[in-house]
Amino acid sequence: MSTSAPVVSLNGVRKTYRSGSIEFEALRGVDMEIAAGEYVAVVGPSGSGKSTLMNILGCLDVPTEGSYHLGGEDVSTMSEASLAHVRNRRIGFVFQQFNLLPSLPAWRNVELPLVYAGAPRSQRRERAARALERVGLGDRLENRPGELSGGQQQRVAVARALVTEPDIILADEPTGNLDSASSEAVLALLDELHASGRTIVLITHEHEVAARAGRNLTIRDGLITADEPVLAGGGR
Template sequence: MSASWGSQILRLTEVSKTYATGSLEVAALREVSFTVEAGEYLAIMGPSGSGKSTLMHILGCLDVPTSGVYELAGQDVTGLSEAELAEIRNARIGFVFQQFNLLPTLSAWRNVALPLCYSGTPAAERRERAVAALERVGLGDRIDHRPGELSGGQQQRVAIARALVTDPSLLLADEPTGNLDSASTEDVLRLLDELNDSGRTIALITHEADVAARARRTLRIRDGRLEDLVTSGVGA
């Protein structure tokens, strides 16, 4: 699979990750190579211990490979400093986690605005963009509610709005439905479908086949190696 950098969001070339504990070395990833095009919806599946979480951390610039190259929008991020990686995370990547990671004392819009605080965005613009992001995920009438006043599905939509507020190149979702009931799961997956339909690039980590089936392409990982690439789901 190849593409020009104009349409390619990320490229991994023979990426490996080894963790050392004393004299013991554990290979979490083994020469993983793939690309993701702009506008793709990719699911990454694998059992516990397969390496999918390590892969997610590298994609999100939360960790760096032991060897190989990771390029994000044409930039090799493999050798960047922690400060440079933090800047890339805040500007180019939106994160959605299983645990929501919302601050309980802050209103929905203030939670969503947090990434903009780190970039020095003026206060009035922060609120305007946060409210717009909440309206985008269907929570325009909940902007002043705190997380404890929202359902699990609504809290995850707040987390998605927070991920979108910086207009990132890539949306990374790590088991985003893991703490939700079936109705809330469907609501969140439908929202991800809509975001992808509007052009948002999404990489989703999951162990659930029915969740992965919503993506347009599935990457399976086992024992740190890619097993296959499957085109499936609603976008097939």
């Protein structure tokens, strides 16, 4: 067991959504810690709070109550501008819908987080190309998303998530729009990234996918109801 401080630490996190006079408590007191290098899958039924949790972990939203420390920094009370900075520096996102810009070639999509991070122009193409090589797309730098298969597009999105060397890669149903062969390629890539020391948090409703992680967190009605290691041989 690692004795270093956790990358993620949530304490008593609650999230209440308000629509007019109606309130809904989507997270009702979540405590969790994730250590550096862990691969965690979050599972749970539709509406249980998975994306709400992911938005908070990814600094896209803040808790209504409770605290969130990311890499030792208290991000639960930060301003929107500071959050944007932390997000860019520490988090790589992979979404179900890829979220690539259709008019830009693959390498330009991958370099975007570096543009936001203020990396010098002279380094950006080189770093984007390296990230694309990492995901097996070194020969597709100039292709636009529309010229790539769904699985290749998702690998471009993984390259974009990696290029800043973030503390955590957050993936919300990354295989939700892929056929089984492309899903396998993306999951194999996540396995490799984990093996090379990355911290990964994956949301999925597929138990087969969750079994590839080292640890499964189950969320139900806004609470973590199970936190279990995946037994060796589960998925690999």
